[in-house]
Amino acid sequence: MTHPRTLRVDYDHTTNAVCVVGSEHNVNLNRSAPPSSMFFSVKCTPSIQYSITPSPQETSHFSPIPLSGNSVLLFSMSSASQDEKDSKLSVWYYGESKEVLARAILHLTAVEISLDVDADRDGVVEKNNANKGSWKWGPNGHGAVLLVNCDSERRYRKKPDREQDYISYVSDLKDMSVMVLRTRGPAKLPEGYKLTMHISQGDAESVRVFMRKTCDMKKNNLVDQLFCNFVKAYPLVLSSEVLSQEVPYLGGEGEVNFYVEGLRFPDIDFNGLIRINLSLLEPISTGLPETPIFTDTIVFKVAPWIMTPNTLQPVEVFVCSTSDNKKFLKSLRNLVAKCGYKLKVCYEDVNRGDRWMQDELEFGYIDSPHHRFPVVLDSPRDRGLMEFPYNELLGSDFGYVTRWAEREDVSSLDSFGNLEVSPPVTVNGKHYPLGRIIIGVAFPTATKGRNMTKVVQDFLWAQKVQEPIALFSDWLFVGHVDEFMTFVPAPDRKGFRLLLASPDAGYKLFRELHKDGHGQAKLFEGLSAEEQITVDEILNDEGLQKENNYVQSCIDWNRDVLKRELGLDDEDIIDLPILFKLVNEDEEETTTYRALAYYPDMVNMIVLGKNLGIPKPFGPKVNGRCALEAEMCSLLEGLGLSCTFIDDFASYHKQLGEVHCGSNVRREAFDFKWWNLEM
CATH class of the missing domain: 3.75.10.10 (L-arginine/glycine Amidinotransferase; Chain A)
Structure with missing residues (x-):
């Protein structure tokens, strides 16, 4: 079950926030209301869907709604923004005579974010499979499969590919599972927001993740273009030494391919299940750590021998x-x-x-x-x-x-x-x-x-x-x-x-x-x-x-x-x-x-x-x-x-x-x- 994300808003103040399409958010209306508030109303742009709990009695669309101690506004966004802060939501607060006391304003930027794998096991990475975050055996099961990269593409001084933390040959990619980061939204994220990919310390000994580096061919010279097409265009993202790393948000409608390799077979101390997470981080204040406001998780099962x-x-x-x-x-x-x-x-x-x-x-x-x-x-x-x-x-x-x-x-x-x-x-x-x-x-x-x-x-x-x-x-x-x-x-x-x-x-x-x-x-x-x-x-x-x-x-x-x-x-x-x-x-x-x-x-x-x-x-x-x-x-x-x-x-x-x-x-x-x- 996915729980709504809690947003804090203040009256007579504009709050900027990034929302992930499909995610639900909640605002405690009483907590953000000015003193003496008895009623409220909500206005928003068409891309925002909202509901109120407890559900108000039948009333006019524009009529103020009685404010109670547990009044909560639930909202989500149906499509990605084309521009930063292009969606708005406001909460109007009223006194006993329904006079306007204050307004709380939200400027919202909606983005689509999905970390995708072949969760239905048909050889194709589908988009946002609902079961990608778990493993289930059987013909009607789900969950992505990961191979241990235990062959060797090197002809000389060979060793299993899993023993080197870089990709030396394009042919090595077929031994890895593809993972796709799909995003849609404005040209860039609002200032301070970023995407990070991360794994647990326990999983880090069993998996490595490489990223397909993207290049703007129009801006690069011939040497740079050759580099971008060469196998060294696959930098290491996650490993036992790097548990978390920022990954690119491309803007518009974009995809970034990642290549995941298994490092060890199931054994007495390892059940073969690996989790990889992608989080959208929100800045709080200069000098303070960012906080995750959305996390997408995928699960791989390492193939047995x-x-x-x-x-x-x-x-x-x-x-x-x-x-x-x-x-x-x-x-x-x-x-x-x-x-x-x-x-x-x-x-x-x-x-x-x-x-x-x-x-x-x-x-x-x-x-x-x-x-x-x-x-x-x-x-x-x-x-x-x-x-x-x-x-x-x-x-x-x-x-x-x-x-x-x-x-x-x-x-x-x-x-x-x-x-x-x-x-x-x-x-x-x-x-x-x-x-x-x-x-x-x-x-x-x-x-x-x-x-x-x-x-x-x-x-x-x-x-x-x-x-x-x-x-x-x-x-x-x-x-x-x-x-x-x-x-x-x-x-x-x-x-x-x-x-x-x-x-x-x-x-x-x-x-x-x-x-x-x-x-x-x-x-x-x-x-x-x-x-x-x-x-x-x-x-x-x-x-x-x-x-x-x-x-x-x-x-x-x-x-x-x-x-x-x-x-x-x-x-x-x-x-x-x-x-x-x-x-x-x-x-x-x-x-x-x-x-x-x-x-x-x-x-x-x-x-x-x-x-x-x-x-x-x-x-x-x-x-x-x-x-x-x-x-x-x-x-x-x-x-x-x-x-x-x-x-x-x-x-x-x-x-x-x-x-x-x-x-x-x-x-x-x-x-x-x-x-x-x-x-």
Whole structure:
């Protein structure tokens, strides 16, 4: 609710005032009346509309009105003035015999002032949207969107644009949200009045505002004209150092464009909402501060960082080249070429021997009605690939964000094989059109264990639009959720299937092989450095069976969480035949047992549309074909998926990772707009 502005007037005195069109003003008539006043009347020019409270009884337009202790004059102005003080309002005061005692005169200048943004989120800055000062989620919501300016327009000595307090390239403007100051009125404001733009100290760390400098081309020489057209014609207006600054009033009908950039993503201490204010200040007296007589406020919501699931279309595949992965790299290159996607190879001079492309980074994007671009989230693991996201990916329309953590707080669970996202789901009537983030942590009842570092978890939760799910992954030696789960597209049901590693499915397959007379078929045939083992030897190993019973119980716990949190039925889940083994890990004089895949972990695959790059399991052969590969094809090809098995045994599996760990995929963004979420 907008409250009227109170104006003070004095009898036998002329008061000059500036009024904003559409704003209501009130004058306490009794307070400004001379002694012995009993009646009053009001006269004004046509551009002024007024009313009186309490409402007087029916009387002639010119008849004096009885004056009471609470008589108030309410007035507003319907249009902007062409000249200063071109509207007048006078209050006449009368005595008991209705003789004139005095007059109070107002000379008024009306101006239109509007600070405007794209509050209806259609890509166009509309004029004076009634909802521009608040944020509301949903398709019928309102409120402007602001991008974090985290890409880099600089080719040399690059750094995210948000780290510099000036605009160096015109192309940087598209990353910012436009804000327009619209004014209408006389050629200039009355003496002493001025417009100021201001932000709070709390918002100042999250936003910067630049202004499009205006030039009178007719009065400038050629050099000045070139300057006015150059990017340095965008001076900084508001920042953490400048919370308030005067902005121009152009006179007549004018517009000034401002460009707003976000500086930080939503986080535990920042909900993403930013307010920018424009105030008209009125002078009181020389040497005294001006006072605000009108304030217009707009609200921006900083766009969240959004992850992309396996069901979205790939754009580009990333992989490392190392001295020992040539065979793997060739197979992956062939698969990517067959699918028609781009492949970017990170060579050893950049990766410094670090082959785990999935663990170093996660691809996502940010989106607004006017612009969208990919943003890489850099993990705090900081191994050989630590410089790759910043040095190789950050660029024009490719953003970068990271979260710093103390080295002692970082564990294997901070690698981003431990960060996944589901396809869109509906859970108990609640729709998640952008899916849900999935992370792995220590078991809830564990008194000690590894966890994803708090700064990363806080960041992921603060984005809100992909509400995270925490799974138990600390039972694994490496500790990543991609070691026991992934998603693949499907033509039916929910549009995808959840794939889970399943020792039970593995033992079931091996028992069927034994029953069919293939108990002597061997795993790891063709691997000269690997000891071969028969199906019967696996089935007869009671210790291995117990270990896999434990692993199955861990996966089943996560299965129940995923079914509950993603709204899945058993028909939405496919169990893959994968066995594990436990290894000892000494931690502070205690022995901890954690799991590794017994043979290449087939769930740890790369998903490229309908084409799957699956670790070659080297399972027992039946009639010349690997029984594990045959089972995978039987489970997945019915969904229209194509299985390609990639030999990663020596270069990845033996180093505790697989195909997914060694690759990464940048994907298309969702068609769904995050601001249309029902919150």
